[in-house]
Amino acid sequence: MASMRDIRRRIKSVKSTQQITKAMKMVSAAKLRKVQASLIAARPYAKKVQEVMDHLLGSEAEYENALITPRAEVKKVCYVVLAGDRGLCGGYNSQVLRLAENEIKAEKAECGLLLIGKKARDFFRSKPYKIIGHHVNIGDNPTMVQSIALSKYLIEKYLSGEVDEVHVIYSEFISTMNQEPKSVRLLPIPASEQVEQEKGLRDLYIFEPGEKAILDVILPQYVQSTVYRMMLEAKAGEHGARMTSMSAATDNAYEIIDKLTLSLNRARQAAITTEISEIVGGAAALE
């Protein structure tokens, strides 16, 4: 059995680890709340943009907009991988990265990767894929400015013909315990399922300065709001995953401390027993 000193030392070290995991859990909880608030705030906007788009696209394929029309031949595909900057969040990063790798392996066209987050960069750095670029240290709170920059960059790449499709792989936030990695086509904008029902509504509207001009404005806004939402979802998922795993780690630490305390007490008692029997033995020897 380990000596009492060793056990005490271990208890101390587990306790300090526990303090760290506990603090991380609380920090993640606070950050999660913040991101969740922005997620909720962004929702009405995204919904409205989607609605207006559905109204506009309601009837026909009559207006071609470069952002909607799929290209006849898809030669180059850009994959945007949204992962975290830091670890210690359970399977969050590896889930996203695994999905990303599978998608890329399955992709027949030429792939280019745009990696967001340190973990994504580190994962793909040593692999034989073409990396277009990476952004690290994006912070704990995705901002509008970041999403505008990212969506502009992607739209530019797409319109210049450098890539024929843009996919985003991110993790959707379902609950604190549950995140689901997802792969979504961002460009060309996929047709919405609702479009069918909105037919006819279009005729009611006056469009100023014209339907095409409005579409030109609304589509980039749609892309941007989608990117913003994805970034928020991914971040919320990361904080949620970190919170869950840190909470599990704290609980485990409690368990280990309990076990160690038990063996510490046992060792202490054994020592006392030995001591008493030594004294008794010694006294008996004197008589």
Add this chain to the structure above:
Amino acid sequence: MAADVIRLDIVTPAGIVFSDAVSTVQVPSALGLMGILANHTPLMTTLEIGAIKYTKEDKENYLAVSGGFLEVKDNVVIILATSAEKAEDIDIARAINAKERAEERLVRKDDAELDVLRAELALKRSINRIHVAELKK
């Protein structure tokens, strides 16, 4: 809902900025200032950087908006803006700062064309904010 009331919703990615029943709305549409009264026909239009004016109980109120999109339907006006602020919420010091920065960048002009464009837009936005904040007074 009374016949002469319109519902005005201003939504930005950062949340709902404004949502209330008003009697008139004036917006900077792509084709110029446009007023909207109750029972307006359904309409969609794009917005420029400018001031939104609405009246409620005969009082005029202003908001600064930096571009976006407007939809009118069934006496509901929905404005989707990249950003919008109520006149009383505008941080004038920050707007003046932004204006000076944008002007400085325009004076230097040695940057790429894109930056000039961005600076011009930033200048427009900051001037608009200052203008709207002053309207309030």
